[in-house]
Amino acid sequence: MSDTATLTDTELAYVQRSPIAPRRPPLAASGAIGWLRENLLSSVFNVVLTVVCALLIAWIVPPLLKFLVIDAVWDGASRADCLPTPERPEVGACWAFVIERLGFFTYGFYPIEERWRVDVFFALLALGVGWMAWLSAPRRDLGVIYFFIIMPVVSFVLLIGVPALGLPHVSTAQWGGVLVTIVVATVGIVVSLPLGILLALGRRSEMPVVRLFSVIFIEFVRGVPLITVLFMASVMLPLFVPDNWSPDKLVRALVGVALFASAYMAEVVRAGLQAIPKGQYEAAMAVGLGYWQTMRLIILPQALKVTIPNIVNTCIGLFKDTTLVFVVGIFDFLKTIEAARGDPQWATPVTSTTGYAFAAMFYFVFCYAMSRYARFVEAHVAAGERR
């Protein structure tokens, strides 16, 4: 009557006689054709997409390559080398111009014989960034002190100069190009991280005054465009300091950028703090740690680690935003390109395009590197969680 009546003995009860050894998975689709079929041509929609993308690439890439590489002019001393001639009607990018003006793009009007100081600054910065970015570097605690205190102070002294030490004074009005872009971005990051952490903690504080101040600051700064903050910093900052101590233009812009970045950083850090379970705070309190110890030893290390990708993304935004400082008369990298492309000595039909292409490549290289780093950390943190 029942189903069991038709079952054989082995189907009813079972004891394994011999174990089954592991085997390789079956090779369903192998080789390049298999890959193509699976990834590019798996459905009608996918086929259409693939064709459209291929057409797009065919439309964009060859002219770009032709302009940037094939027809490009690599050496030359003046505009004459980059002008079209009867035997060379099509002129590509005038890299000769970029190469000749590279010093200006990098250092602005920084005196040529003092430019080594800028190079040392770049090296100090690279050391600091490397130390911070390498997650298992030795003595990262020292690295933090170096990056947030020692490096900024030494760099400032080095760049501005101390005549007593044999370093002639170089006014910030002479700084320019990549130097200024990097200085603005670095100050933005070095100030905004600690300040952003404090603001994030303040926003979650139990003290109403602290909380209110943090909320007002963050929401106000996030509610206005950077360009407004920059104008305000450059116009209003002098109101808060004595007349005879009017901060110079660059400092005003730096203050504006730093405050702006801090508000964004605060929100990024706050998201990280929210991810930490309440039990971590309770366990820390239960073993007797105070508020600052709990934050420094337990909460922030965990919160910041998961936040690194977002912090780096904020840095990418900040790096690109530095181009706005030109509105308050700062001579950043993009502004040096602007200035140089108008120089009659290099005036050709391709100079501007070349300058902007170079600028785009410069920003792209930095931002893409940061973006890759953020992805790497994300994977690293995820792997750590699976541990």
Add this chain to the structure above:
Amino acid sequence: MMQQSGSVRPGLKPAPLNTAVAVEMIGVHKWYGDFHVLRDINLRVTKGERIVICGPSGSGKSTMIRCINRLEEHQQGRIVVDGVELTDDVKKVDEIRRDVGMVFQQFNLFPHLTVLENLTLAPVWVRKMPKHDADEIAMHYLNRVKIPEQAAKYPNQLSGGQQQRVAIARALCMNPKIMLFDEPTSSLDPEMVKEVLDTMVQLAHDGMTMLVVTHEMGFARQVANRIVFMDEGQIVEMNAPEPFFANPKHERTKLFLGQILR
């Protein structure tokens, strides 16, 4: 309340009589908003005494023991821990937290630190102990909870039972006078409950003052001097284990025991 210390269980000292008070709660009330979560709690725990607290979920057991190290604030009544009254004075709260260890249901180990670092953190930063001494003490307690070989691992690499034993060792490293346990075995797989309970029994043998929220009635019978039964924020019944189990007085106690001892 007199100690019912007559019951003889092998190896366990009876609760000391008339000795100093470890924890005293007098007329303690607490509210969450309008919700009256603790209602007139009176409890005196003498040094070396082992109290098991049980009761239905939501009856305020966690809230009560968390008031003892001020993870929760009470709003009325007095709580005196080891001679120090809990007030808004932050110094006193810190003092009490140094001397009161706590073990949580979810372990709450610090995932970014190794097992050894979890154990040495508080001795180094709170007790200002030299790192070397802290390491030594940490290894001593890891030996006692029987997992010295896990010192260099991270908490996520351990089983639940091992993590909870690390949590117990972490609390012990501060050399506490009182240990609080909030359902230490409730989130463990069944096969790991015993290893944690064994650790706690051993602690009881060493004379630690313990307040344990648990539904492990075998453990309660074995080590408790007194069992406190809570319901709806009140202490409904309190007695030594034998009379408590054999002869519960209150209707709600009977109902509760009927449910969990089935």
